[in-house]
Amino acid sequence: MAVLELTNISKHFGAIQAVNDVSLSIEAGQVVGLMGDNGAGKSTLVKMIAGNFPPSHGTMQMDGKDLVLHKPVEARQHGIEIVHQDLALCNNLTAAANVYLGRELRRGVGPFRILDYAAMYKRAGQIFAELKSETRPRDLVKQMSGGQRQAVAIARTMLSQAKIVLMDEPTAAISVRQVAEVLNLIRHLRDQGIAVVLISHRMPDVFDVADRVIVMRRGRKVADKTIASSSPEEVTGLITGAIEQV
Amino acid sequence: MAVTLDQTIAQKQHTLLSRVFASQTFWVVIAVILACLFLSVATDSFATTKNLYNITRNVTFVAIVALGMTFVIITGGIDLSVGSVLCLCSMVLAVTMHAGYGIEVGIAASIATALIIGGFNGILIAYLGFPPFVVTLGMLSIARSLAMVASNNTVVFQFGPDHDKLLALGGGAWVFGIANPVLYTILLALITGFTLRWTKFGRHIFAIGGNEHAATLTGVPVRQIKVAVYMISALAAGIAGIIQTGWLGAVTTNLGNGMELQVIAATVIGGANLAGGMGTAFGAVVGAALIEVIRNSLGLLGINAFWQGTFIGSAILMAVLFDRIRNFRRND
Numbered sequence: 001m002a003v004l005e006l007t008n009i010s011k012h013f014g015a016i017q018a019v020n021d022v023s024l025s026i027e028a029g030q031v032v033g034l035m036g037d038n039g040a041g042k043s044t045l046v047k048m049i050a051g052n053f054p055p056s057h058g059t060m061q062m063d064g065k066d067l068v069l070h071k072p073v074e075a076r077q078h079g080i081e082i083v084h085q086d087l088a089l090c091n092n093l094t095a096a097a098n099v100y101l102g103r104e105l106r107r108g109v110g111p112f113r114i115l116d117y118a119a120m121y122k123r124a125g126q127i128f129a130e131l132k133s134e135t136r137p138r139d140l141v142k143q144m145s146g147g148q149r150q151a152v153a154i155a156r157t158m159l160s161q162a163k164i165v166l167m168d169e170p171t172a173a174i175s176v177r178q179v180a181e182v183l184n185l186i187r188h189l190r191d192q193g194i195a196v197v198l199i200s201h202r203m204p205d206v207f208d209v210a211d212r213v214i215v216m217r218r219g220r221k222v223a224d225k226t227i228a229s230s231s232p233e234e235v236t237g238l239i240t241g242a243i244e245q246v
Numbered sequence: 247m248a249v250t251l252d253q254t255i256a257q258k259q260h261t262l263l264s265r266v267f268a269s270q271t272f273w274v275v276i277a278v279i280l281a282c283l284f285l286s287v288a289t290d291s292f293a294t295t296k297n298l299y300n301i302t303r304n305v306t307f308v309a310i311v312a313l314g315m316t317f318v319i320i321t322g323g324i325d326l327s328v329g330s331v332l333c334l335c336s337m338v339l340a341v342t343m344h345a346g347y348g349i350e351v352g353i354a355a356s357i358a359t360a361l362i363i364g365g366f367n368g369i370l371i372a373y374l375g376f377p378p379f380v381v382t383l384g385m386l387s388i389a390r391s392l393a394m395v396a397s398n399n400t401v402v403f404q405f406g407p408d409h410d411k412l413l414a415l416g417g418g419a420w421v422f423g424i425a426n427p428v429l430y431t432i433l434l435a436l437i438t439g440f441t442l443r444w445t446k447f448g449r450h451i452f453a454i455g456g457n458e459h460a461a462t463l464t465g466v467p468v469r470q471i472k473v474a475v476y477m478i479s480a481l482a483a484g485i486a487g488i489i490q491t492g493w494l495g496a497v498t499t500n501l502g503n504g505m506e507l508q509v510i511a512a513t514v515i516g517g518a519n520l521a522g523g524m525g526t527a528f529g530a531v532v533g534a535a536l537i538e539v540i541r542n543s544l545g546l547l548g549i550n551a552f553w554q555g556t557f558i559g560s561a562i563l564m565a566v567l568f569d570r571i572r573n574f575r576r577n578d
Contacts, residue, residue: 073465088463090456092523093449101453102465104446114444125255134254156464 003028003163003195004049004067004080009058011044018044019055020219026164031186031196033206033227036216037239042199045216046166049197050082051075062163081157085168087149089141095148096124096137099155127155131185147178154185157194164195171205183209203232215239222246270517270568271529274536281539289546299425301542303493306427307486309534311505312512313431313438314482316530317475319513320442322455322522323378325476327367327385328483329505330393333497335360335487337393339412340402340497349408349415356488357481363389364480368473382476386506394499403496416492427489431531434485438527451475455522511558512537515565536561 002025011019019041026032036042048055051069060067062078069075075082089098100120106113124137133151135144141152150170157165167186171179179202186209189196200206206213206227213230215223215238222245223230223238237243266272285292311328318325339356343349367385370376405412418426442448450471453461462468483502491497514520515536516529540557544550 072463076465082463084463086459088457088460090453090460090523092452092456097449097453101449101461104449106446113446115446115449128255129252132251134251136255136257 002026002061003063005061005064006045006049007059007061009045009048009055009060011041011048011053011056017219019048021058022216022219022221023058024214024221024224026195026197028163028195029190029193030212031190031198031210033210033213034197034199034216035201035203035206035213035235035239039218040216040239041219042216043168044219046082046168046197046199049075049080049164050166051080076160079161079163081160081162081165083150083153083157083165083167083170085170085172087153089149089152091142092140094138094140095128095135095144095152095155096120098141098152099124099127099137099159101156103159123159124155127158130158131155131188133181133185145178146174147181150174150178150182151185154182154189157189158192162194164197165189166197166199168199169201170198171200171202179205203235206235207232217241270565271526271532273568274515274517274529274532274565278532278536278539281536281543285539285543285546291546292543297542297546301538302428303425304542305531305534305538306425306431307490308505308508308512308537309431309531310427310434310486310489311479311483311509312516312530312534313434313527314479315509315513316438316442316516316518316525316527317451318378318479319510319518319520320451320455320522320525321472321475322458323371323472323475324382324510324520325367325479326379326382326506327363327389328479328509329502330386330389331360331363331480331483332487332490332502332505333499334363334389334393334396335484336491336497336501337396337402337499339488339491340405341396343405343408343412344402346406348406349411352405352408352412353488356484360480360484360487361477364477365473367480368476371476372469372472390499390503397497397499399499401496401498412492413495414492416489417495427493430485430489434482435527435531438530442525442527447471447474452523455519455524508534508537508558511562515561517565519569533565 005025007023009019009022022045034042047053051072051074054069067078090101105116105119107116108114121137128135128137128151131151131154133148135148135151141149170182174182183205186196186198198206198210210227212226213235214221215235217239225246234243238246291297311332315325315328335356338359339352342355343352363385367381370381371378416426420426421429450461450466453466454468454471458468490501512533513525513530516526516533518525518529537558540561541554544554544557
């Protein structure tokens, strides 16, 4: 069964039609590459799933139930986690503090509750170990490499039982070695049965890690096929419009 | 033996000692101690009970306000209105008590004034997106003007039936001969330190200063917290105002004039970063102490008081310089 199912989703801002009649479904444990040129409607689509704004038309369903989101926090409550392009990290805080930002663990009773540093360090360390990332929970994010920063951002999505993780350009601004690290992180998420939507401009990354590729152009979905049945050349054609639709 | 992943993850990079040496606050403490030692040797009048009593008490007013300011500065904001708010709160207390009300009513009115002003600042900044600098600059002018209106620009020195209680509150020394304001400062510093380090609220304040956008995206209630920090800052100014009224035994509309600069200087010298994301309660108190020791020493050493500003200004620049040097080293 599909984790997330979008049916005839459209979004317009005034006269601008950003997303036009898009339907798609995402399965558990599947990595879907979402590709398209700037302004193709990828971000708008993702923001609707993330609860930033509601679609103008169409419905979203999660595990077969209707999904109506008003705020990003609600998306998180439904098990939709987002790794933002800028990662949304606070440089002045430790890795563990960043992982737990907004949902800090506390101990104590009633109003007298204090931050549970030990538990947060411990759990964050376990998550980094699961992700096979050499990231120390006590280190400040300021001092970290691009790959470690990605690991911190991804670790956030593993705190709760996420069903679907949306990743916005996770490999855009990091070194080659770190890209490999991030792709491994994505595989780890997939192996745990989490659905991953990978928004990317980088063809090699999508073909390396994704099971399926969805291409958008001018607000429409122009392709939705398995990686095995497609090729970088075809996807490039679809993105630029050299190939109309498949 | 190969280092496993788990070992790497569990490794602590910094020992307690290395962290202490890396902190600006530590070096400011050293500077304060050295200055005190030097003054004890160089002058006969520094290490006297009376002078030390004076210094510790003088530190407190700046320190208490600096504690409140620390919250604001950690979020990356600034509160220029503290000096005027201190004056207005003193005046509200004085006028209320002068009109025959008890000390409890006076203090309640004063605290309420502080919270309303802080809330007003905070709402303009957090919900309407006004720059903190502009909002609090406006409030600097408004609050002092309101203090003049409330008192008709006169000096209030009679505080009604509870006159003596108020003077005891600010001027007394109830425990071991330590001036009351010092006790209040220690108590407030402990509360501030605890809040910053051990509460969710404190953690979120640092997050907002580090990356406000990230804090918003991760579900931190950024706006409410911003309102709260400006209320805390105004509250600290109000508390300092109440204590100072009791200590001075009189309120003029000139009270706390230019104090915002000393307060900001104290927080910055103590290691807070005006760009946000850094600051400690202990640092604010130590910064206030360094400023007071400089001020006091100039008097004792017979240096013209006009030089005060130069020395305090230099201390601020030194503090920021150390911060820059550490940053350069990190970027290498």
